[in-house]
Amino acid sequence: MSDALREKPNAEPLPKSAGAGVIVNGRYLPPPVDKDGKQWVRTSAFIQASPQDLYAMWRDVEAIPLWQEQITAVTRTGDKTSHWVMKSGDKTLEWDSEILADEPGERIAWRSTGGDSDNAGEVIFETAPGGLGTVATVLQEFRMGKFASMWETIVGRNPKQAVIENLRHFKALAETGEIPRNQGQPHGPRGTVGGAKESLYGEKVETPPAMDRKAS
Numbered sequence: 001m002s003d004a005l006r007e008k009p010n011a012e013p014l015p016k017s018a019g020a021g022v023i024v025n026g027r028y029l030p031p032p033v034d035k036d037g038k039q040w041v042r043t044s045a046f047i048q049a050s051p052q053d054l055y056a057m058w059r060d061v062e063a064i065p066l067w068q069e070q071i072t073a074v075t076r077t078g079d080k081t082s083h084w085v086m087k088s089g090d091k092t093l094e095w096d097s098e099i100l101a102d103e104p105g106e107r108i109a110w111r112s113t114g115g116d117s118d119n120a121g122e123v124i125f126e127t128a129p130g131g132l133g134t135v136a137t138v139l140q141e142f143r144m145g146k147f148a149s150m151w152e153t154i155v156g157r158n159p160k161q162a163v164i165e166n167l168r169h170f171k172a173l174a175e176t177g178e179i180p181r182n183q184g185q186p187h188g189p190r191g192t193v194g195g196a197k198e199s200l201y202g203e204k205v206e207t208p209p210a211m212d213r214k215a216s
Contacts (some may be wrong), residue, residue, distance in 0.1 A: 037143050041160040044137040045167050049174045051125035051134045052105040057174060058123055059108060067169040067179065067208050069162055086117070093117055118143040121163075138167055157205045169208055179207055 032040050047054060057063075061082045065071045073085040080099040085092065095115025101107055101122065109122035121140030128135050142159045157165070172179045 032141075039142045039160060040139070041163045042137065042139045043164045043167050044135055045171045046128060046133055047136055047171045047174050048133045051127055054125050054134055054136060054170075054174060055105045055108070058170070059102075065208065067173045068166045069157060069169070069205050069208055071208075081113075084115075084117070119159075136167065136170070138163060162205075165205075 032038070034040060061074045062076055064074045070086050070088050071084065072087050075083045077083050077096070080102065082097050083094065084097055085094050087093075093116035095117040096113045097110055098113050099108060099110050101109035105125065107122060107124045109120075111120035112118055119140060119142050121138060123136060123138045126135045126137070127133075140159075140163050169179045
């Protein structure tokens with residue numbers, strides 16, 4: 001009798017994992033907690049473009065080097081598979097990736113299947129309130145130790161910060177056809193603190209080329 005009283009046959013079960021589009025009580029669930037060598041990041045951006053156009057832009061994997069940092073080449077190897085090449089300093093990383101979910105105009109989910117990077121993620125495109133623009137939300141998982149993450153922060157860009165910056169690049173390219181850059185701009189001495197922040201936030205990472213998509 002007491003067990004029956006505790007049962008809730010009409011209650012919806014909570015999701016087992018927090019995907020980019022999982023909403024409970026009107027709010028996105030927070031990304032999973034970093035642990036066991038896994039790191040998670042979620043970020044969103046309002047973009048003045050339609051979900052269909054943004055989906056098509058993200059789905060064009062061979063054009064991804066135009067807006068993702070340090071990705072030098074993506075080669076389509078099948079309808080839902082591709083080969084990625086990334087350069088960070090004098091290091092070259094390569095891996096294969098496959099699309100797990102492909103919902104035109106709404107959602108793309110992917111994972112790496114072998115190589116130097118172990119990652120997975122998804123992006124969802126939702127029409128913004130009033131139908132003016134789109135909210136793009138990315139959730140990505142990286143499998144790496146804390147030391148590896150710290151090292152990447154020092155010598156390049158922490159993976160979490162890279163996801164945030166890449167979505168900013170994606171937004172700029174979608175809205176204007178170009179990505180603002182500050183490389184090469186003169187500035188005075190930054191001192192020890194300024195130099196540390198430069199490394200911490202990856203300011204030395206080269207901005208993607210972002211060729212004008214309309215022109216190309």
